Amino acid sequence: xxxxxxxxxxxxxxxxxxxxxxxxxxxxxxxxxxxxxxxxxxxxxxxxxxxxxxxxxxxxxxxxxxxxxxxxxxxxxxxxxxxxxxxxxxxxxxxxxxxxxxxxxxxxxxxxxxxxxxxxxxxxxxxxxxxxxxxxxxxxxxxxxxxxxxxxxxxxxxxxxxxxxxxxxxxxxxxxxxxxxxxxxxxxxxxxxxxxxxxxxxxxxxxxxxxxxxxxxxxxxxxxxxxxxxxxxxxxxxxxxxxxxxxxxxxxxxxxxxxxxxxxxxxxxxxxxxxxxxxxxx
Ligand code: C2E
Ligand code: MG
Ligand code: MG
Ligand code: MG
Numbered sequence: 001x002x003x004x005x006x007x008x009x010x011x012x013x014x015x016x017x018x019x020x021x022x023x024x025x026x027x028x029x030x031x032x033x034x035x036x037x038x039x040x041x042x043x044x045x046x047x048x049x050x051x052x053x054x055x056x057x058x059x060x061x062x063x064x065x066x067x068x069x070x071x072x073x074x075x076x077x078x079x080x081x082x083x084x085x086x087x088x089x090x091x092x093x094x095x096x097x098x099x100x101x102x103x104x105x106x107x108x109x110x111x112x113x114x115x116x117x118x119x120x121x122x123x124x125x126x127x128x129x130x131x132x133x134x135x136x137x138x139x140x141x142x143x144x145x146x147x148x149x150x151x152x153x154x155x156x157x158x159x160x161x162x163x164x165x166x167x168x169x170x171x172x173x174x175x176x177x178x179x180x181x182x183x184x185x186x187x188x189x190x191x192x193x194x195x196x197x198x199x200x201x202x203x204x205x206x207x208x209x210x211x212x213x214x215x216x217x218x219x220x221x222x223x224x225x226x227x228x229x230x231x232x233x234x235x236x237x238x239x240x241x242x243x244x245x246x247x248x249x250x251x252x253x254x255x256x257x258x259x260x261x262x263x264x265x266x267x268x269x270x271x272x273x274x275x276x277x278x279x280x281x282x
Contacts, residue, residue, distance in 0.1 A: 028084055030066050031077070035089050040064055042097045043263035044113065046272050047234060047256040050248040055272050057146065059114045059256065060098045061263045062090070082120055091121045092130060098145075099138035101266050108273035112175060114146040119153040128168055146175035148200065151184020154191075163193060170195040177234070182222060192229065199226050201252070203237025210246040223250055 034040050044058040062074045081087040098113050121127055135142055147169060154162060170176060177198040178191075182205055201222050208215045219235075226233045235247045238257030247255060261272070271277040 027069065027072075027080055030069055031081065031084065031086060031090075034064060034066060035086065035093060038093060039066075040090065040093050040097075041265070042094055042101070043265055044101075044269035045256055045263040046261045046269070046277075047114075047254050048260050050235070050238075050244055050252055050255045053260075055109075055111055055277075056254050057112045057114060058269060058272075059148070059263070060094060060116070062094055062116075063263070078118060082118055087118045087120045088124055088126070091118060092134075095131065095134050096138075099134050099140045102140050102144055103138045104266075105270065105273060108270065109275075110144060111273070112144050112146045114148050114175075114177060116148045116179065117153070119150070119155075122149065122153055122162065122165060123158070128165065131169075131174075132172075142173040143175075146177060146197070148177045148179040150179045151181070151186040154184070154186040154194070156190070159190060167195050180236070182218065188225075196229075196231055198232040198234055201233055201235045203257075206235050206237050206243055206247070206257075207239075209243045216246075219247070219252075220250060223252055227251070 041063040042060045043063045044060060046055055047057040047059060048054060049056050062077060064072045064074075064077050066072060077090070078087070081090045095115055098115055102113060134140075135145065166176060175197045176195060177200055178186075178194075178196060179200045180202045181199040183202045199222060201219060205215050205218050205222070209219060210216055223233055232254065233252050234254040234256060235243070235252050236256060238244050238247070238255040238259045240259060243257075244255055244259060261277070264272075
């Protein structure tokens, strides 16, 4: 009898598991399909100078519109790819598409394009060689590429190796930003040693500016820290003129967010590189 109960219990878990497994297997199969057919897309979100509103750069953001699954957000794709050991392939495809796009835009105004990296990409021995190969293949000057890493990339176990890698990246003329700054746990002592160009003030601190007294203090502290360390600041998720004005008044150089533009497909982003975006906005 107990054996039978045990077996039923097993079956129950088993059917739950297999439903989850089926989901996961379908996602995996579709992601393989997307990688093979190179159907992952890259959209571009403008970054602007807050004082003048002019374009300073673009951020490349992964978009996946699958014919079976529909749209799958990066918040879902990236962790999935990391779990399945496919993040290097996803990252390589994003970087390749960005470099190909930059080459296609070579006759337009040139601004750097920022690419987001997963910590697992940075832990791969092949990363730097792949990056060099990709830039060379498309003839892209390293100054046109910026890499965004999060504080989770900076965990102390591999601090020395990570520092060496980041220095090698910077030595090529590639820019480095810390994304979602203020939400991680990296120590200021470590941060100070890193060859960074930019801190990206996380959207969670920008969202309630200028009304939240706490967020005002946090933002001013980050701006002061950046100034002291000689780093630029970009505010993420700027959605209102009040936020933009507050940030500009407090010497935050750049912003990005829906106030200016969401991430756009390449042909739409190109309008920002030719000045046409301004005409469209009037
Ligand atoms: P992130 O790098 O911090 O990118 C900013 C996210 O905020 C993007 O979401 C962007 O669409 C969204 N956003 C921009 N402006 C606003 C705004 O004004 N309001 C609001 N509510 N949201 C705004 P997205 O594209 O869904 O990407 C989410 C995260 O996924 C990214 O956060 C990044 O961590 C990761 N990600 C995206 N593409 C890639 C990629 O190619 N590789 C890797 N490793 N990660 C990526
Ligand atoms: Mg980013
Ligand atoms: Mg961010
Ligand atoms: Mg973010």
